Amino acid sequence: MAEAEPAQRLALEQLYVAHERGLYNVAYRYVWNADDARDVVHDAFARLWRKRDAVDWDRAAGLAYTIVLGIARNRRRAFAIRRAFGLAPEPPPPRPDAALADARLDAAVRRCIDELPDRLRSVLVMCQFSSLDHAQIAAALGIATGTVGSRRNAAIAQIRATMKELGHG
Amino acid sequence: MADDELPDVPALRVLEPPPGGLETLRERLATPRRRWWLVALPVAAAAAIALLVLVPRHPEPPESAPPTALRDPAVGRDVPFYWVASTPGRTPPPPSRVVSIENAPVVSTYTP
Secondary structure (H helix, E strand, C coil): CHHHHHHHHHHHHHHHHHHHHHHHHHHHHHHCCHHHHHHHHHHHHHHHHHCHHHCCHHHHHHHHHHHHHHHHHHHHHHHHHHHHCCCCCCCCCCCCCCCCHHHHHHHHHHHHHHHCCHHHHHHHHHHHHCCCCHHHHHHHHCCCHHHHHHHHHHHHHHHHHHHHHCCCC | CCCCCCCCCHHHCCCCCCCCHHHHHHHHHHCCCCCHHHHHHHHHHHHHHHHHHHCCCCCCCCCCCCCCEEECCCCCCCCCCEEECCCCCCCCCCCCCCCCCCCCCCCCCCCC
16 A cells, blocks of 8 residues: 555645646635635545545546535534634625625625525536536536536526525626 | 626636645645544543542432421311421412301291
């Protein structure tokens, strides 16, 4: 096992370089914080490294996304619990100079993404930010390939409906 | 905007991850993993032993006050009945009403 370690290390680092941006962006849409998002990605790679002997490095990208999503969901849940008990700060209110329509629209979209159920959010962020195709996303999320497209459309429809309600239609 | 498009806002734009990610990851992987549960197990065992030693197995029963006899007027005025307890087990009944009949009609059983 020890002699395989340099090759595994190289494969891990190549995977990180190739997918860092996608994984970071997916994690960011769950935790909405740059440091936390990077932490989530590093946690996922530390977990991959611990399981290195069982990992098929040619197909590890989907697994990395699956692990990132799991860790990001847990962090989000923990943050919500801490906030419910007053142990975590509330998200900052929109800037007072948010007269800028873009800033308001951005806040509205962010809120829409936050309000999506996880089955839609995970598909949306994976389609939007990962470099995986629909089949790979389906495999990573454990759903049928056709479901990826339908859930993506459902997520977009829900976001657009919520935005319309908020007056950004 | 088409039906399957999302608005172009920062929340949906691709962000660049903070620089130096690979170096930070390398440092992290080089650091041995902290196995907190390896510490937690002996601490829990020591706490259990301390509890077994410090807490007596058969604690002495608390000393009870000697029984006292309380006269209970609710039972009867001159009845030798006592509660042998700190308090009676039930609330005393309301005092009995004395019914007096004044100017009652004379009732006679005489029949001529």
